Amino acid sequence: MKRCLLLLTLVWAAWAPAHATDPAASASTPVPESSPAPAAAPESVRLPRSPSEMLDAPARDWAPVHAWVAQQLQAQEAGVGTMDRDAQIQLRIYQALLAQAMGQWDRVAAPVERARRLQFGHPGRHVAGLLNELLAEQQRHRHSDAWLQGAIRDRVLAMPWDEVGPVIVQLRQQLQAMQGPGVRQFVAARLDLSANISKGQASLGFVLQLMGAQFQLHQVLPRREALVAGLNEAMAQRPAPAAKVPQAASAPAAG
Numbered sequence: 553m554k555r556c557l558l559l560l561t562l563v564w565a566a567w568a569p570a571h572a573t574d575p576a577a578s579a580s581t582p583v584p585e586s587s588p589a590p591a592a593a594p595e596s597v598r599l600p601r602s603p604s605e606m607l608d609a610p611a612r613d614w615a616p617v618h619a620w621v622a623q624q625l626q627a628q629e630a631g632v633g634t635m636d637r638d639a640q641i642q643l644r645i646y647q648a649l650l651a652q653a654m655g656q657w658d659r660v661a662a663p664v665e666r667a668r669r670l671q672f673g674h675p676g677r678h679v680a681g682l683l684n685e686l687l688a689e690q691q692r693h694r695h696s697d698a699w700l701q702g703a704i705r706d707r708v709l710a711m712p713w714d715e716v717g718p719v720i721v722q723l724r725q726q727l728q729a730m731q732g733p734g735v736r737q738f739v740a741a742r743l744d745l746s747a748n749i750s751k752g753q754a755s756l757g758f759v760l761q762l763m764g765a766q767f768q769l770h771q772v773l774p775r776r777e778a779l780v781a782g783l784n785e786a787m788a789q790r791p792a793p794a795a796k797v798p799q800a801a802s803a804p805a806a807g
């Protein structure tokens with residue numbers, strides 16, 4: 553389970569609080585009476601290939617899966633007014649992951665920003681979705697990896713280090729530790745096994761987890777060197793903490 557959380561935490565660094573509920577449960581969120589109810593979507597979708605094969609599958613194999621996820625998220629959006637903050641954050645995360653998976657890079661920033669505004673703590677409001685946002689911008693404008701390195705450095709340097717420092721250090725460690733074979737091994741050992749049991753039927757949470765792994769393999773890992781270099785530069789260039797000036801001892805009052 554920790555490996556599973558690591559896969560998504562890496563992409564959604566500093567997303568807080570953690571979502572302990574079933575990712576598919578919010579699909580049944582009631583729709584307010586004032587909103588027209590969308591057509592009901594099936595509770596699961598059949599994957600045309602095994603999860604391991606879906607990691608490198610062509611767009612035509614993913615198209616019906618993406619369409620089903622979009623329908624699920626549309627149904628959740630209709631009931632957003634009844635959701636608590638955690639469920640709203642989860643919905644925005646899912647919307648951004650779907651946009652990434654479909655290569656709709658211009659649609660990533662909006663849900664990332666919405667989720668960021670919903671964060672409880674200051675670190676999340678600064679760092680949440682940082683990789684997703686920058687990688688989408690790079691793809692959208694076809695920037696180089698040198699641009700990406702400078703962009704993540706400048707973004708981190710603009711943040712209050714006393715609030716985000718531990719999160720940035722953790723993000724760098726996760727990037728350095730992540731390996732493509734490890735991601736594939738996780739999918740083969742966990743997701744393939746589950747898909748075999750369910751005969752290829754996958755829940756919303758399952759599909760989004762698979763899409764997150766695919767994003768790491770094909771978007772994050774190829775640019776890891778630039779991302780880590782930018783984080784290293786930011787950590788090296790961050791302003792030194794202000795030295796505390798010792799206060800002089802108070803003179804005893806005259807008797």
